[in-house]
Amino acid sequence: MSPPGDIVLRLEGVAAAWSEGGAEALRGVDLALRAGTFHYLVGPSGAGKTTLLRVMSLSLPARRGRILLFGRDVALAERGELAALRRRIGVVFQDFRLLEHLSVFDNVALPLRIAGLDEDRIAEVVGEMLAWVGLGALAEAPPGQLSMGQRQLVAIARAVVGRPQILLADEPLSNLDPRRAERIMYLFGELHRLGTTVVLATHNMELLRRFPHPLLVLEDGRLVAAGGEARVAAGAQA
Amino acid sequence: MNRLDLDLALERVSANRWYPWVVAGLTALAVLALAVLALADGTLRDAARRPLTVTVALPPGAAADVAALAEALEARPDVLAAEPVPMEELGALAREWGAGSGGAVLLPRLLDVTFRPGVRPDPRELREAVARLSPEATVVAGEGAAADGDLLSLARIARAAALAVLALAVLALLAFTAHTVRVDVRAQAETVDLLRLMGADDAYVARQFEQAVAGRGLRGAVGGFVAAVLALLVAMRGAAVFWPQAAQAALRPLDWLALAALPVLMVLAAVLTTRLVVRRGLARLP
Known part of the structure; x- marks a missing residue:
C-alpha cells in the first residue's frame, strides 16, 4: 500500500472519448487522489462517470492530458510496467464483465492467478471471499x-x-437488496480502513447519506467539485 | 498445485476443434517422411561402406592381354582394384560345374574389378568403357550392379522427396497454427482485454494460447505418430515379402528415437509460433 497522503492517481487536463473521432465524454479533468481516501463519484446520467472510471482504470486511453498512476506517467510506461500498475487496481464494471465459460470461483480467482499466487493460496483466499x-x-x-x-x-x-x-x-450496488448492499459497503469500508483508495460511482442518494464520504461531482464531462482531500483544478469544493 | 484450465474459452472457436486432427495428419506425414529419409540414408550409407565388384570376361582365345586390361581399368579413378582371377581358381570352378573330367576346356579369362566405396558405376557407361579398352571383353556381372544402381537412384529420389514432404508438413503445421491462433485472438478479444485490465502481461495472455496449442497439439501429434508407426511397420513387412532387396534397409535405434522426437519438436515449434503470433497481436493493442 502507498503511504497515506501520497497521491496515487493524478489526472491532468484529461479528455477522453468512447470512440476515435467521437464526442468527448471527458473534457479536461484535473484530479489528484490521495492514498487511503474514499470518494463517491456522482453526477447526472451522461456526465462522464463511467468514462472517468475507465480512464482511471486504464481501459480507455486519454485523448489529451496526462495520467499519473502511483507517480508514474502511464503514457511513458512500458507494457510490462503498465500491467504491473493495473494489477494494483480493482475494478467493478457496471456490466460486470464476468467470463461466462468460467465458474464463479475461477472468475473471482482471475486477479490472483494473474498475480501469480499459488493455487492452494488462491483456493483459500477465494473460498473466504465467496x-x-x-x-x-x-x-x-x-x-x-x-x-x-x-x-x-x-x-x-x-x-x-x-x-x-x-x-x-461503477454502480456496484445497483442490483443488490439493502441487506447485501450494506454488507458490501462494510466490505468497501474495511478495504478503505486497510488503506485502499476507493472511488465509487453511484446515483444512490440513500447510500450517500448512510455511508458519508466526500464527493467527486461530474457534470457534462467536467469535474466541477471534489470533496475531502481530493483536489480539483476548477470548480467549487463539494 | 497446478492448474491446467484456461481463462479463455478456446473450444468455442471452430478451428480449434479441427486442430488436433490436422496436427495428427501432418505429424503422420512428417513421421513417415522422416522414416523414408532415414531408410534412404541408411541405404546410401550402406552402399558407401560396401565396395562394388563386377566381373569383366574375355572370351577363350581372345587376343587381348588380361594384365593390360586390368592395368587400364585400374587407371580409372573410380576403380580401387582390377585383378585377374587366377586360372587355378577358374579351373576349380569348371570342375565344380562338371567340365573338368579330362578334356581340355577352353575357359574365359576373368577380371574382378572392385570400385571405390560408395561408387556405383552406370552399367551402360561401364560396358562401353570396357568395350573401348577391349572390344572382346564383356561385363558379365553387371546385372547385380545395375540393380544396385537402381536401388541407389531410388534411394536418392526418395531422400529428396522425403525431405520436401517433411519440410512441407512442418511449414503447413506452422501456417495452420498461426491461422488458428489469429482467429482465436480475434474471437477472444473481450476476454483478452479483461485479462489485460486486471494486469495480465503479454506473457500471461500468450501462455493461455500456448497451453491450448500444446494440449491439443500433443493429442494430435501422439495420434499421428501412432498411426504413422503402424503404417510404417505394415509397409516394412510388405517390403520384406515383395521386395527383399529394399527390405534389407532397416531403421536403427537412433532413427526410431528421431521419429519419436519429431512430434514433440513439431508441437514445440507450434507453441513457439503461437507465442510469436499472440505477442504480435497484443503489441498492436494500446
Missing part, C-alpha cells in the same frame, strides 16, 4: 446460472479479492 459475499455454495456454478445481484457480487468479489490499492467501482 463465503463472505454469500456465494460459497455457488463456487462451481457458471455465472449464467446466477441472478443479477449474484453476478454483481461476483464482480465485486473479483475486484477486491487481491486487496487492490485502488478500487474503482
